[in-house]
Amino acid sequence: MILYPAIDIRGGQAVRLLQGDYARETVFDADPVDAARRWAGDGAEFLHVVDLDGAKAGASQNLDAVRWIAAAVDCPIQVGGGLRDAESVAAVLEAGAERVVIGTAALRDPEFLDEVLAEHGERVVVSVDARDGKVALAGWTEAGEEGVVETVAELSSRGVARFLCTAIEVDGTMEGPALGELSRIAAATAGRVIASGGVGSLSDLKALAREAAPNVEGVIVGRALYEHRFTVAEGKEALTVRDC
Amino acid sequence: MTTRIAILDYGMGNLRSVEKALEHIGATAEITNDADAVRTADGVILPGVGAFPKAMSRVRELGLDELIGERREAGVPILGICLGLQLLFDSTTELGGAAGLGLLGGEVSDLDADGLKVPHIGWSPVRWEKESRLADGIETETPFYFVHSFAPRPEAGDLLGSAAYGARFACAAERDNVFGVQFHPEKSSAAGLRLLSNFTRICASVPA
Numbered sequence: 001m002i003l004y005p006a007i008d009i010r011g012g013q014a015v016r017l018l019q020g021d022y023a024r025e026t027v028f029d030a031d032p033v034d035a036a037r038r039w040a041g042d043g044a045e046f047l048h049v050v051d052l053d054g055a056k057a058g059a060s061q062n063l064d065a066v067r068w069i070a071a072a073v074d075c076p077i078q079v080g081g082g083l084r085d086a087e088s089v090a091a092v093l094e095a096g097a098e099r100v101v102i103g104t105a106a107l108r109d110p111e112f113l114d115e116v117l118a119e120h121g122e123r124v125v126v127s128v129d130a131r132d133g134k135v136a137l138a139g140w141t142e143a144g145e146e147g148v149v150e151t152v153a154e155l156s157s158r159g160v161a162r163f164l165c166t167a168i169e170v171d172g173t174m175e176g177p178a179l180g181e182l183s184r185i186a187a188a189t190a191g192r193v194i195a196s197g198g199v200g201s202l203s204d205l206k207a208l209a210r211e212a213a214p215n216v217e218g219v220i221v222g223r224a225l226y227e228h229r230f231t232v233a234e235g236k237e238a239l240t241v242r243d244c
Numbered sequence: 245m246t247t248r249i250a251i252l253d254y255g256m257g258n259l260r261s262v263e264k265a266l267e268h269i270g271a272t273a274e275i276t277n278d279a280d281a282v283r284t285a286d287g288v289i290l291p292g293v294g295a296f297p298k299a300m301s302r303v304r305e306l307g308l309d310e311l312i313g314e315r316r317e318a319g320v321p322i323l324g325i326c327l328g329l330q331l332l333f334d335s336t337t338e339l340g341g342a343a344g345l346g347l348l349g350g351e352v353s354d355l356d357a358d359g360l361k362v363p364h365i366g367w368s369p370v371r372w373e374k375e376s377r378l379a380d381g382i383e384t385e386t387p388f389y390f391v392h393s394f395a396p397r398p399e400a401g402d403l404l405g406s407a408a409y410g411a412r413f414a415c416a417a418e419r420d421n422v423f424g425v426q427f428h429p430e431k432s433s434a435a436g437l438r439l440l441s442n443f444t445r446i447c448a449s450v451p452a
Contacts, residue, residue, distance in 0.1 A: 183264060187433070210293060211261040214367075214389050214431050242293045243363035243393045244327035 001209055001239040002218035004048040004078075004194065005039035005225050005232060007032050007069065009062045011053065016223045018172040020129075020136075022056065028226040033068045039225065040073035042232035047077040048101075048164075048194075048220050054082025055103070063095055070096025080127055080164075084109070089116050093123065101164055103127040104137045106155065107146070117159045125194070126155055127164040130181060136168055148181070149188045156189035163189060164220070166196040174200025174224055179211055186213035196220035202230050205238035247448045248272045250285035252312075252328075254302040257291035258430065262325065265430040269441040277306050287447030288315050292327030296352065296394070297342040299327055309345055316347055321421040321447045323378075326392060329417065329424030333396050347422045349399035350414075355392065358410030363393040368407040370415060370427065376404050378416070378423050380442050386435045388427035390415070395426055421450065 007014050010022075014029035029035040036047055049069060053061035059082050060066075066079050079092045080101025089100050106113045106126045116124050129136045130148040152163055165185050167178035177198040186193050193216045199205060201224070208219055221235060230238075249271050251262050259275045266273035266289075274281055282288060290312065292299055303309050316322055324332040333344045336352040344352070355362055369385040388407075395413040404423070405416030415426040423443065429436035 179260065180264070183261070207260075210258045213261075241363070241365060241391055243365070243391045244293055244296070244330060 001212070001216065001241070002045055003205070003232060003235045003239055004046050004218055004220045005035075005044050006048045006050065006196075006220050006222035007035050007039075008050040008052050008222070009065050012062065012065065015052070016172060016226060017052070020168050020171055022052070032065050033072050036069040036073050036077075039232055040075050043236060044232050045075055045236075046218070047073065047075060049077050049079045049097075050101075051079065051081030055080070056082075058082050058084055060088050060091065063091060066092060066097060067095040078125060080125070085112060086115050086119065089120065093120065099123045099125050099162075101125045101127050103129065106160070107135065107137065107151065110158075113155075113158065113160075122161045124160070125162045125164050126160045127166065128152055128155070128185075129166045129168055131168040133181065149184050152185050153188040156191050160191060162192045162194070164194045164196055166220075167198060170198030171196065172223055173198055174229070176200065176204050177208060177219070179207065182216065183211075183213055186216050189215070191215065192217040194218045194220060200224050200229060202234060202238040205235055209239045209241055246270060246272045247287065247444045248274065248285045249287045249289055249444065249447065250282045251275045251289045251291060252282070252308055253277045254292075254299065254306055254308060256294045256299050256302060256327070258293050258326075258428070259291055261430045262289060262291050265437060265440055266444070269437055269444060271444045277308060279307070279311055282311055282315065285320070286450070287321045287323070287443065288312065290322065290324045290328035290331060292325070292331065294327060296327065296330055296336040296338045296344070297340070300331060300342050300344060303331065303345075312345060312347070316422060319421055319450055321443065321450060322347070322423065323443050324424035325430070326426060326428055329426050330394060330396060332417070332422060332424045333398070336394065338394055348396070348402050348417050348419055348424060350397045350402065350417075352394050352396045355395045355409065355413060356411045360410040363391060364409045365391050368409055368427075370405045370407050372405050372416075373403050376418055377446050378404065378418060378439060378442050382435050382438050382442075388415075388425075388429065388432040388435060390427045392426055396424075421446070
């Protein structure tokens with residue numbers, strides 16, 4: 001399983017939010033490139049970059065930061081936040097992202113989804129964010145009515161090969177990932193799933209590696225790394241699948 | 245009344261995913277190492293991930309070896325999963341060797357993958373080598389999910405299924421009401437749930 005350190009950018013800085021709430025922000029790095037270098041230097045295989053300003057505005061706001069991060073590290077990065085048309089997706093890939101993460105737009109605009117899937121295929125990750133089993137939209141500021149499991153199944157049948165699933169209730173809390181919800185989501189698709197939200201300790205990662213379905217290919221870790229609960233290297237070791 | 249399955253907890257298991265899978269198929273699952281709880285269950289699952297010798301010493305420390313033997317004598321169905329399957333055999337060569345529970349005949353040794361990368365991680369088709377209640381309704385060559393570096397060499401009479409990774413290896417075994425699978429049914433989608441459901445049905449069919 002791959003550990004994806006998260007770099008969330010707001011106002012040009014690397015920050016963490018609690019449960020997606022823009023009012024509960026902690027700044028960790030004045031320059032997100034420092035965070036990227038630190039995680040990559042510690043052995044990260046992939047970075048997860050979120051343009052929080054973009055997610056709120058509905059259009060990329062930190063494209064330069066993405067460009068600097070992509071140039072600063074050797075490992076690939078995936079980038080999301082505010083990607084709601086084909087041009088912004090192309091711009092982020094152009095800026096050096098290996099994958100794009102699209103959320104709201106994939107759910108609201110089927111034509112856009114079809115277009116980016118046709119154009120970029122497996123480089124497209126669809127982010128499905130859940131609150132109480134329902135899909136949350138627009139930078140998590142709107143609550144939805146659609147069930148998460150049904151949504152993932154439907155998107156999967158439309159050709160989405162990789163999902164990012166965030167459990168909002170536990171995101172930023174470090175109280176452990178929502179394993180039950182994750183297993184329902186993983187069972188709803190033949191595609192790959194990246195889990196996000198709630199990781200606070202190495203034992204959370206070990207539980208994921210042990211219990212998660214085979215198609216759960218990775219996990220996003222944010223606050224726990226910034227607060228030095230464990231290092232990227234220790235996290236990778238905890239995620240190594242134990243065989244018999 | 246639903247069928248009650250005890251999932252033996254000796255600190256080295258993929259317990260929750262097994263529990264969830266059992267609940268999904270309508271069985272009552274209990275993660276436990278309490279003798280009374282195990283004695284009242286209709287069936288016993290021995291899960292496990294990790295190294296055989298360490299697991300076996302944990303099992304002994306908790307007295308689960310005697311408890312498993314006692315349940316087997318009582319005719320209660322037992323299913324070993326992954327390392328749990330390996331523990332049911334006579335012995336292993338892993339880490340200098342160790343004795344197992346001896347409920348299935350044969351030895352566990354390194355997977356002979358003929359040069360392929362070990363551990364073997366992924367989906368492989370399972371070929372049923374004989375008819376079994378455990379395989380009921382699951383076609384031969386149905387893929388199951390594996391994560392392992394060792395495999396059992398069952399006595400001919402105990403061999404239930406095989407798979408190929410580099411070379412062919414035994415991946416399922418059965419003797420009377422003792423069953424074992426090297427793959428992870430709890431991570432093997434619909435076919436895995438069917439196998440667990442078959443096991444639950446076997447448990448329900450044994451008179452208490």
